[in-house]
Amino acid sequence: MSHVVSSTTKTGAPPERKIALLDATAGVLVKHMPAISAAVGLVVLWQFVVWFFKIPTFMAPSPVDVAYAFQDNAKILWTNMLPTILEAFLGFVFGNLVAILLAIWFVHSSTAEKAFYPIAVFIKAIPIIALAPILVLIFGNGLAPKIIIAGLICFFPTLVNMVQGLKSASPAMLDLMRVLSASNTEILWKVRLPSSMPFLFAALKIAATSSVMGAIVAEWIGSSFGLGALIIEATYNFRSPLLYATVVIAAVLAVVLFFIVSVIEARMIRWKPAGSH
Amino acid sequence: MAMLGTAKLMPNVPQTEPAATAVSIRNLSVRFGDRNNEFTALSDVSVDIPEGAFVTMLGPSGCGKSTLLRCVADLVHISDGSISVFGRSPQEARESRDFAFVFQDATLLPWRNVLDNVRLPLEVGKHAQTGDHADPHELLAMVGLKGRENALPHELSGGMRQRVAIARALITRPRILLMDEPFGALDEITRDRLNEELLRVWQETGTTILFVTHSIPEAAFLGQNVLMLQAHPGRVKEFMKVDLPFPRSLAVRDTVEFIGVTAHLRRLLEECL
Numbered sequence: 001m002s003h004v005v006s007s008t009t010k011t012g013a014p015p016e017r018k019i020a021l022l023d024a025t026a027g028v029l030v031k032h033m034p035a036i037s038a039a040v041g042l043v044v045l046w047q048f049v050v051w052f053f054k055i056p057t058f059m060a061p062s063p064v065d066v067a068y069a070f071q072d073n074a075k076i077l078w079t080n081m082l083p084t085i086l087e088a089f090l091g092f093v094f095g096n097l098v099a100i101l102l103a104i105w106f107v108h109s110s111t112a113e114k115a116f117y118p119i120a121v122f123i124k125a126i127p128i129i130a131l132a133p134i135l136v137l138i139f140g141n142g143l144a145p146k147i148i149i150a151g152l153i154c155f156f157p158t159l160v161n162m163v164q165g166l167k168s169a170s171p172a173m174l175d176l177m178r179v180l181s182a183s184n185t186e187i188l189w190k191v192r193l194p195s196s197m198p199f200l201f202a203a204l205k206i207a208a209t210s211s212v213m214g215a216i217v218a219e220w221i222g223s224s225f226g227l228g229a230l231i232i233e234a235t236y237n238f239r240s241p242l243l244y245a246t247v248v249i250a251a252v253l254a255v256v257l258f259f260i261v262s263v264i265e266a267r268m269i270r271w272k273p274a275g276s277h
Numbered sequence: 278m279a280m281l282g283t284a285k286l287m288p289n290v291p292q293t294e295p296a297a298t299a300v301s302i303r304n305l306s307v308r309f310g311d312r313n314n315e316f317t318a319l320s321d322v323s324v325d326i327p328e329g330a331f332v333t334m335l336g337p338s339g340c341g342k343s344t345l346l347r348c349v350a351d352l353v354h355i356s357d358g359s360i361s362v363f364g365r366s367p368q369e370a371r372e373s374r375d376f377a378f379v380f381q382d383a384t385l386l387p388w389r390n391v392l393d394n395v396r397l398p399l400e401v402g403k404h405a406q407t408g409d410h411a412d413p414h415e416l417l418a419m420v421g422l423k424g425r426e427n428a429l430p431h432e433l434s435g436g437m438r439q440r441v442a443i444a445r446a447l448i449t450r451p452r453i454l455l456m457d458e459p460f461g462a463l464d465e466i467t468r469d470r471l472n473e474e475l476l477r478v479w480q481e482t483g484t485t486i487l488f489v490t491h492s493i494p495e496a497a498f499l500g501q502n503v504l505m506l507q508a509h510p511g512r513v514k515e516f517m518k519v520d521l522p523f524p525r526s527l528a529v530r531d532t533v534e535f536i537g538v539t540a541h542l543r544r545l546l547e548e549c550l
Contacts, residue, residue, distance in 0.1 A: 172384045179350055179378045181371055182401035190401060194388045271388040272431035 061241040066248070069241030076230065076242075081249055084227040087143055087215035088257070091150020092207055099155045100200070103162035107192065108184065113163075124156040128214065132221040146218035146226070153214035154207035158200070165199025166192045201265040208257040216250055227253075299453055299485040300326040300349055304358035307344055307511075318344045320510035321358070326487060328452075331479055333488045333500035335542065337549050341511025342489045342504075343457050349487065350378050350455050363452065372403060376453035377446035381461045383438035385430040385445075391417065392426040395445045409450065416444040419478065436467035443475070447482065456488045460495070469527055472498055476525060493546070497521075497538045498530060505542070507549035514549055517541075 029036075043063050049055070050062040057065055070077065102120075106113035128149055135145035169191045177187045219228025227250050234243035307319040319341040326332050334342040347353040349360055351367035362370035370376060377398070385394045395413045417423055420440040430438055439459055446454055460468040472495060479486055490496050496503050497519055505514040519538055521529055529535050 170382070170384065172380045172382050173386070175352055176378065176380065176384045177401065178352060179371060179376075180398050180402050181374075186401045190397070191386065194386065197388075269388075271429050 058238040058240050061244055065241040066244045069239075069245040073242050073245065077245060077249060080225060080227055080230045080246075081253070083143065083146075083225050084212070084215050084219065084250070085253065087146040087218070087226070088150050088211040088253070090143075090147045091152075091214055092154055092211040092257070094147065095151030095154030095211070096158045096204065096207055098151070099158035099203075100162050103159055103166055104188065106163050107166040108188075120156065120159055123152070128153060128217055132218050135218075136222045141222055141224070146215050146223070149218040150211045150214035153210045157206045157210075158203040161199045161203035162196060165196025168199065169195045197269055201261065201269065204261045205258055205265075208261045209254040212250060212254040212257065297328050298325050299328040299330070299363060300487070301361045302326075302345075302349075302358070303360075305345070305348065305355060305360060306357035307341070307348060307353060308356045317510035319348070320512050322506075322511070322513055323358075324504060324513060324516055326485060328485055329483055330501050331476075331486045331488065331499060332502045332504055333490055333496040334504045334506065335490060335493065335496040335546070336506035336511075336514070337508050337546065338491065339511075340506040340508040340549070342506050344511065345506070346455050346457050346487060346489050349453075350376060352378075374398075374402070374449045374451060376455055377449060377451040379439075379442050379446050379454065379456040379459045381458040383430070383435075383442040385438055385441055387430050390427045390429055391422060391433070391441050394430070394441055395448055397445060398449050411448050411450055413444070413448060416447055417441075419481070420444045420474065434467075435463050436471060439463065439471065440474075443478070447478070447484075450482075451484060453485045453487065456486065458489050458491065461491070468495070473527055475499065476523075480524065493539050493542045494530060497535060497542060498525060498527075503542060505545050505549070515545060 047063050050060060061069070102116070106117065131152070132145065132149055135148055139145045139148070169187075173191055173195075174187065177191060182190070215226065216228040216231070219226035220232055223229045227246050230246045231243060231250075234240070234246060302322055302324045305319055305322040306317070309316045309318055322345060334345065336342050344353055348355055349362065349367055351371040355367075360367050362375055365373070365375070386397065389397070392413055395416060399410055414423075414426070417426060420443055422437060422440055422444070425433070425437070430441070433441070442459070460471050463471065475486075476499060478484075486499075488496075488499055490499075500519050501523075502516060502518050504516050506512065507514040521532075521534060521538065
């Protein structure tokens with residue numbers, strides 16, 4: 001009958017990709033615009049208030065003073081940040097590891113859960129500030145007491161969440177595994193651990209920020225290094241810009257840890273929980 | 278009327294041909310709770326399921342039809358009587374993968390894609406690698422999910438998830454398929470289509486199917502036989518043959534014969550109340 005003209009549109013891939021990239025960047029900027037403007041606005045307001053009321057620097061330094069403090073004390077800040085990172089990281093790893101292993105034990109033995117859960121709650125109830133001197137007396141001035149305190153702070157939220165997560169597998173799922181004659185180990189690896197991941201990551205995000213806090217609090221008591229020690233020293237010497245710079249670094253450290261955990265979570269958990277109809 | 282199958286009760290009839298019986302249930306009783314607060318779920322149930330049969334189980338809620346199915350699957354402890362699955366205890370049958378179970382919920386592992394969910398039975402249990410098994414790709418094609426191997430469960434509709442569950446159940450080539458209201462949570466259109474497909478799968482594989490439902494048309498459409506249970510305590514009301522020719526298509530449900538069967542089942546159900 002008639003001939004069909006097939007038209008193949010040639011797509012200019014590179015320009016399209018460039019535009020897409022620009023779009024994405026602009027999109028991110030637009031999405032975070034309120035947060036960015038609010039943050040910049042607050043810093044400007046702070047600078048303005050310090051100028052306008054002629055507040056002395058030792059009482060509250062202006063953002064510009066703090067920025068100079070970063071420049072002048074770069075080396076001190078850097079050398080004191082490293083031990084704090086190490087303590088927070090090791091505390092995070094060990095605290096969560098112990099919590100996860102304990103949670104797995106609790107799920108498999110109700111006797112263990114009945115015996116040790118109350119003790120875990122009791123340890124959680126001791127104020128960390130009160131625990132720090134005790135640990136310093138036992139372990140001395142080194143890294144150990146700081147790691148233990150950072151770990152203890154991570155431990156409890158992870159334990160509670162992990163126990164709940166391991167128990168979150170539906171009864172039907174466990175029936176299925178029983179029909180398949182799966183062993184307890186297989187059920188743990190194939191069902192319980194994967195279904196606990198969202199619960200675990202909720203706890204790890206809390207732990208990420210609190211482990212930094214734990215390390216710093218531990219450094220307040222009898223330490224000559226770390227961001228915590230620097231905070232104490234800067235306060236007693238009225239070096240307010242340095243104090244503020246240290247606090248900013250501590251906060252950034254916690255946020256970075258939180259961000260890393262979030263990225264790992266997004267990579268690991270691509271599924272949505274079952275039962276959401 | 279002639280089209281109604283002769284309703285046949287199967288009390289303690291001794292087995293004449295052991296090889297032809299897939300599941301043999303003898304004087305089965307199941308009681309839950311302790312001595313002070315005991316509840317009898319099933320009382321003195323005896324029935325023989327022939328090999329290759331499609332038996333639907335129907336009854337008012339609380340009649341113990343799901344419990345009976347779970348007894349066969351070794352998920353519920355038997356108080357009295359016995360069950361033999363191809364001459365073995367339910368536990369032995371479970372361990373040698375004689376049967377597979379399909380739940381009302383698809384119970385797919387949400388972090389595994391469709392293909393890995395279908396392959397799950399091959400990865401667990403003592404007989405994980407040894408047994409011969411079906412090709413997962415062929416099974417997925419059979420249930421109409423070719424090309425969706427890499428999809429995650431949350432990306433599928435309820436009907437598709439249940440198809441994956443059926444493919445997963447068939448991967449070990451089970452001799453018996455135990456289905457506990459597998460289409461109960463689906464809409465009617467999806468349910469009708471899956472009913473037709475299940476009949477096709479049954480005819481292609483020759484598997485014995487025990488199918489619990491609370492829908493009268495579903496019980497009549499799918500079953501060669503309907504096992505009617507009554508409640509308080511759960512016991513056999515009737516084990517009747519459905520005299521409709523195979524292969525059946527959905528159109529059979531508009532025939533006088535079909536309506537006769539459903540009317541009879543409805544009458545039986547009312548007697549149970």
